[in-house]
Structure formats: C-alpha cells, structure tokens
Amino acid sequence: MAIGVKVLERPKQEVSYVRATLRGMALTFKHMFEKRVTMQYPEEKSTDSVHGMGQWSLSPRWRGTHRMMTDEQGRSKCVACGLCPQICPANCIKLVPGEDEEGHRYPLIYEIDEFRCVFCGYCQEVCPEEAIHVGVHYENSEYSRGRFVYDLERLSSQTHPVSTLWDPTDPEGE
C-alpha cells in the first residue's frame, strides 16, 4: 500500500463471498431457461397498439413521420391557414397558400422537412381542420437526403395510422 490505498475496515459478520457467489450463479442459471425478450426485428415488428395484433406494440401516442388527411374527393383537408408553420418550433414546414375561384384556400406548396422536424406534434395539435397528423410509424429509410422533404402528394398518400395526441386535461383520451 505504498501509494496509500484507502482500505476500509470490513465488517465480519454479515458478509460473505462464496455464498453470495453461489446465489448469483443460481440466479444467472435460472435466467438461461426464462423467456427470451428479443424481438426478431425484420420478421417481427412493433405495430400500433390499436390496430396491431402482435406481442410488440407502439403507443398510440407515438409521434412519427407526418400524414396529411384527405376528404372524400381525395383533396387534402388543409385550408392553408398557416398555423402549423407558425407553431413549428423546428421551422420545418413550408406552406404557400393558394385560393381557388370559389374563394377556398388550399396549399399550393406544402412540404415538411422530416430531418428538421423534432416530432413535437404541435402541427397536429394546432390544426383546425384535423388535416396534418403525426403518424404511428417508424421505418423511414431513403437512399437520398432529398427524399426526406415530404411534399403534399407524399404526405397525402401515406396510409399508416396516426397519433392520438395526449391531452393533459383529458388523460383517458375521451
């Protein structure tokens, strides 16, 4: 102990090494025969807990890549009010509003840069028309960075389930 290792006084009665080792070994051995918790990912996948059937589920409050809702005629529900780009903390929504001959506003350009997005879900929360939603979805691989700017057509054609955001005043989701 030339370099002054601090050696604590050890209690004599309550501690053991051999018996504790044997107990630990019994524990690890028992675990060898327990159920495995690994998910075989490409074969098994997490699905949203509302629609999913499997063992693995995603929370219905999961916030993933966006989806634009459409009406019966297949047009987007968006009225280009500008609330979502306004509230977006990451400034990732690009909206250019347009107006048709009847005076209905619609988005000329609606793009979301999913790389900038922080998936806070404010856009869905603020939308008066329930048009833009964050999705319960997580597989987003692409071959180029450019493909991560989702345009209106792409947002509208997504089919994955959408998030049911959590409201602190309504914890049960009613």
Next chain:
Amino acid sequence: MTPEMKGFVLLSVIKLLFVFTVVMVGVALLTLMERKVSAWMQNRLGPNRVGPGGLLQPAADGLKNILKEETFPAEANPVLFTVAPALAFIPALMLSAVIPFAAPLPINSDDFGRDLGGFFARAIPVVGSAVGSVVTGAFHAVFGVMAHHGPMPMVVADVPVGFLFVLAIGSLGVYGIALAGWASNSKYSLLGGLRASAQLVSYEVALGLSLIPVLLLTGDVSFSRIVAFQQAGLWFVLPLFLSFFVFLVSGFAETNRLPFDLPEAESELIAGYHTEYSAMKFSFFFIAEYANVVTISAMLTTLFFGGWDIPFTTWDQHGGVLQTLATGVFFFAKLMFWIFFVMWIRWTLPRFRYDQLMALGWKFFMPVTLVYIMVVCVVLYASDRAGVHGVLPTHLVLTGLSVILAIALFLVLDRGHLLSGSAGRRARAAAARQAQRLAASS
C-alpha cells in the same frame, strides 16, 4: 528407422492433426458459445443470423478479422508488437498436446499398410482384393512398413513430466501479454500488461501449490498415471476438495477470465493489453484466451474429475475401440461442463479490485494451500504407518477431511474475513444510526 518408430511417428502426426483441428475449431465455436451463454443468461437470443442458429458466426468473424486493416501505432515497437500475439498464442496451443482425451487404443499391427489393405479387401465386395492390394502398395510406397504394438495413449505427447509441462509452458503465456502491453506504447496497454504479469506470477504460486497434494497422492506427475489413480480410488475432487477449489479460482486468474480480467478491464483500461491491436493480431489474443480456457478446463477434468474415466464402471479400462470412443465422449462432456462453468462465472460475477486480487492470491490461497499440503502429508504418513492397503481407504479419509475443511472454509472463514462487500458495512452503519436516534429520543 525401425517399423515401430515409423508407426509411432505416423500415429503421432495423426493425433496431432486431430487435436490441433479440434482445438482450433473448438476455440472458434467457443466464441459463439460465449456469446450464446451470455445472451441466454440475459434473456436474449444471441447471434442467430449467420447460418443455422448462428453456427457460422465464428466463420464470419474470422473472415472479417482476416480482411480487416491492421492498425499499427506510430510509436509501437515494430518487432515486439508483431511477435507478442504469437507469443500469447503458441504456449496456449502447446498445452493441448499433453492432455489425455480418451482411454488408450490398443493397436497391434506388424504392418499398417497390409492391415489397411486387408480392411478394404473385406469392406468392399467383388473388387475388394484388388482395391486392397492397391491400398497396400500405395501405403508401402509412401510410408514403408510401419508397426505398432500395445495400447496407444490417446494424447499427442504422453510426456512423463505431465502437469509440470503445463505449469512451465502455461506461465510462458504471460510474455505475450506483457510484451503486447509494453510494445504498444500506450498507457492503457502498459497498465494491462503490468497487471497481467503481476497477476499471472502471483497466481502461478497458488496454482502450483494447489497441485502438490495431487502429486503427494499419486506420487507421479504424468496425466495418464493421475487418471489411473483416480480410477482406482475416488475422483480427486472429493479427497482433495480444497486443492480443487484453489486450482479452480487460480485457473480463472491464470486465464484472465472474469472475475480476474483486470489486464483487459474494459471499464478502466479500454481493452488493456490488446487496446492497440486490430484484425488478426487481436484475434490471436482471443484464440489464446479461449485455448487457455480449454486447457484449464481439461486440467480440471483430468486432475480432479477422473479425466476420461467413466464413473461407477471398470468397463472403460479394458482397452478397445468402443471404450476409446465412449471415454472420449465422456472426457468431452466433462470438458464442456467446465468450459460452460467458466462462462457461467464470467456472466455472474463482477471484477475484483486489484488489491483484493493480490490479497486473495497471497494472503489467503498461499497459506491455505501450504497448510493443506501439511494436512495431506500427515494423513498419508499416518495411513502409511497404519499399514493401509490400496488407495481407496486413504481417499475416503481425505474425503471426510475435505468435508470438514470445506465447512470451515465456506461457513466460518467466509463471514467477511476473506474479502467482503459493502452490504454489511451499510447494515451496521444503519443499525448504529438507529441506536443513536433511539438514544436521542429517550
């Protein structure tokens, strides 16, 4: 050369190739087993993508390591940095040469070539005799006349110095590790190498001393003779339990396995002595480590668990092909149990602190083994004086003694006198606080 010498050479080469292949393939598969066992103990599946059940994972790893870039630290000593992995690897592999892995196979033949040809002549219908004479001719042309008489020990080199060879060559492995640590010219590597040399030298003492009772009991250091003694009496784990225990723990320290993996201690030293190594050089250290695990497991099996002996029968001692195969299977089963045990411990216990490691080796194992050697000597002297015949009564007396000593060691001395954690200290501090509170309130 006489036909006997030629036969000996040929059989030795065959055994050598067999053992080398089994050890190398086995070591590769052990890396997979280690990962599987660790996964199972953590409720995971382990590698299962490459090949059926992940069986080709070692092949994939090997291929990757061969193709990987060899990094070379700028300030490293070029010669020693390259030589160190080989220095770790060669002694580890050499040790597998002296472990008997099955009952001796009786081979009586004046001429291998003629007997081999005769075998083909009997085995193949119609054209058998023609094939047989071709085989005989080819064999004679290549090797000449070869002969072997009597039982062939199923060990590459049945060296008379037995486990002394293992102790001598096994301790050379430290050069590879210490030089790797020094040649890397990195502080983590150096610390790992220094730790390894101190640890291996310390536990070499306990390892050697723990084998002296075995030596006393058999009067011989040859593995074959030690196995024969255990067949006559009891497996040495019973009469020499303390030796077994000290050997087991020292074996873990000698192979740098957890709970004694201080030389590579990931959380403190990155990877210790092999921090700077990559690709195949790194692999060599791993092959050496697993080969050492195999050796220690084989030593445990041979010295304390009867080697290739099949318990409760003497059938295995009458030589024959079937006996050789059956005892080989038994040896392999025992070996696999100890290899599993090493992995089991690794995934159960945390790492020792360095002063604890040294204290255990020098302050506990050395005195215990020295006292135990005296005890065994006294028992052997007494049984000699009492005129006891055969080995079994002595073994039984020592077994009784083992039970008493094991109880003394594990129940009495284990109460915090050896090494202890912090749980008891906290419990006592809590009790003291409680008492203080009571005193203050009253």
